Amino acid sequence: MTWLITGGAGYIGAHVVRAMLDAGEEAVVYDDLSTGIAERVPEGVPLEIGSTLDGERLARVIRGHGVTGVVHLAAKKQVGESVERPLHYYRENVEGLRTLLGAVTDAGVPSFVFSSSAAVYGMPDVDLVTEDTPCAPMSPYGETKLVGEWLVRATGRATGLSTASLRYFNVAGAAAPALADTGVFNLVPMVFEKLTEAAPPRIFGADYPTPDGTCVRDYIHVVDLAEAHVATARRLREAPGTDLTLNIGRGEGVSVREMIDRITAHTGHTLSPVVVDRRPGDPARVVASADRIATELGWKARHGVDEMIASAWEGWKHHHPAR
Numbered sequence: 217m218t219w220l221i222t223g224g225a226g227y228i229g230a231h232v233v234r235a236m237l238d239a240g241e242e243a244v245v246y247d248d249l250s251t252g253i254a255e256r257v258p259e260g261v262p263l264e265i266g267s268t269l270d271g272e273r274l275a276r277v278i279r280g281h282g283v284t285g286v287v288h289l290a291a292k293k294q295v296g297e298s299v300e301r302p303l304h305y306y307r308e309n310v311e312g313l314r315t316l317l318g319a320v321t322d323a324g325v326p327s328f329v330f331s332s333s334a335a336v337y338g339m340p341d342v343d344l345v346t347e348d349t350p351c352a353p354m355s356p357y358g359e360t361k362l363v364g365e366w367l368v369r370a371t372g373r374a375t376g377l378s379t380a381s382l383r384y385f386n387v388a389g390a391a392a393p394a395l396a397d398t399g400v401f402n403l404v405p406m407v408f409e410k411l412t413e414a415a416p417p418r419i420f421g422a423d424y425p426t427p428d429g430t431c432v433r434d435y436i437h438v439v440d441l442a443e444a445h446v447a448t449a450r451r452l453r454e455a456p457g458t459d460l461t462l463n464i465g466r467g468e469g470v471s472v473r474e475m476i477d478r479i480t481a482h483t484g485h486t487l488s489p490v491v492v493d494r495r496p497g498d499p500a501r502v503v504a505s506a507d508r509i510a511t512e513l514g515w516k517a518r519h520g521v522d523e524m525i526a527s528a529w530e531g532w533k534h535h536h537p538a539r
Contacts, residue, residue, distance in 0.1 A: 217327075217453060218242040220283040222268060222316065223290035224261075225252025227397040228331070228387060228438060232287055233261060234395075235442035241449070244281045246274070247290065256395060268312035274319035285327035285453065286320055287445055288313065291360075294401060295335065295497075298357035309360035313367055321375050327452035328368060329445060332381045334434075334463070336362040339499035346505040347383070347461050354497045365461065372459055378452040385434040385465035385504050387441055389524035396531020403433075404525065407476055408532045411485045417476050421494030424501075430472040432501040434465040437519035437527075447513040465504025466517045475521070482525050 219236055223229040224245030229252065236243045237258065244262045247254075257263045262281060266273040268290050277283070291309045292298065298305040313330075320328060335358030336351045353359045365381040372379035388404045390396035400409050407417040422429040444464050452458050476489050509515050 217284040217449075218244060218282050219285045219287055219449060220244050220246055220278060220281070222246045222286065222288045223252065223331075225249060225254055225256050225263065226289060227395070227399070228384075228441065229289045230256035230395050231391055231438045231442040232289065232445045234258065234391065235439075235446050236449070237261070239446045241446070244277070244283065246277055251399070253398070268316045269307070271315045271319055274316055275322065278319055278323045278325060283323070283325055285329075285449060286316070286325060287329040287331070287449065288316060289331040291331065293333075293357060295355045295357050298355050298360070302356040305356045305360050309357075310363050310367070313364050317367065317371050321371060321377060325377075326456060327378045327449065328372070328380075329448050329452065330364060330368045330379065330381045332365055332383045333358065333361045334383050334385045334465070334502055334504070336365065336383060337502065339497070340502060343501070344467065344503055344505040345463065347463055347508055369459060376457060378456055378458045380448045380452060380458065380460040380462065382444065382448060383461070383463050384441060385436050385463065385502070387438050388435050389437040389439065389519065389527045390531040391439050391442075391527070393531045393534035396528060396535060398535050403472065403475060404479065404528050405532065407479045408483075408529065411480070411483060411487060412532075412536065414487070416487045417480075417489040419472055419476065419489045419491045420498060422473070422491045423494075426471060426500055428471050428473050431498055432469040432471045432503060434468065434503040435470055435475070435521055435524055436465050436517060437524050440517040440519055444509065444513070444515050447515045451513055460512060462509040462512065463504040463506055464509065465506050467504055467506040469501060469503040470521055478521060479525055479529075482522070483529055
């Protein structure tokens with residue numbers, strides 16, 4: 217099959233492209249390069265530059281490359297920005313998805329994998345979040361992901377399109393330094409940035425109802441995440457009419473303080489973190505149940521937190537050589 221990977225020049229998308237190629241699949245990347253990096257696209261993989269809002273271009277690309285499946289990762293994804301620019305996020309994430317699904321169904325493409333997020337759950341009051349945990353997103357970003365799931369599922373039911381929505385938890389690590397996350401929006405790179413500035417890492421609140429008072433999260437290596445996409449894509453190909461919603465996590469919680477301690481130990485820094493005010497909307501604990509994906513696809517994460525930190529640190533040094 218030939219898979220169109222939207223957002224395939226991004227951090228996660230580039231790993232998905234490589235996982236597809238390693239599995240013997242063919243790939244085409246579609247990216248507007250607003251945050252993606254063209255150099256991440258492997259040699260020999262076509263790179264089509266365009267917006268998911270451009271239905272005519274999408275139709276030409278799908279037809280021109282004989283696309284038989286789509287993995288849709290292209291989206292705006294910053295929670296804070298989504299609060300400030302909700303109309304922009306709904307346009308890019310929801311209208312872009314609607315336009316893409318129109319091109320996909322018009323062309324008769326049979327399989328569609330949607331990149332969703334644990335942000336759809338909001339602040340779940342449970343130890344382990346299952347796919348049946350009620351969704352109550354707390355930001356326009358999370359809302360667009362939940363609406364996207366509804367739209368994907370409804371399209372599949374109406375047209376016979378095989379679909380899957382994958383709810384990512386906290387993604388970290390890299391397969392190679394050049395593929396590492398270049399943004400500073402998640403905990404691991406935020407800590408790296410502070411340490412390389414000789415400044416103490418920050419903990420946003422230490423009075424949560426958790427063992428050490430800091431938030432607890434589920435971290436997933438980006439390589440494991442990419443392999444989950446391959447397993448999902450194969451299921452959709454083999455079982456027409458499939459409709460899946462799956463958590464992608466390890467099912468293990470790590471507190472912010474523990475994560476910072478592991479990062480400082482690995483990097484050799486000795487700066488102790490400082491506690492600052494909570495950020496609005498941060499839930500105390502969000503940890504995935506990964507049982508359903510294990511049952512459905514036989515997939516299980518293979519990489520631990522220390523591997524995520526080590527590979528992410530090599531990537532950070534690669535992209536910030538003077539720091």
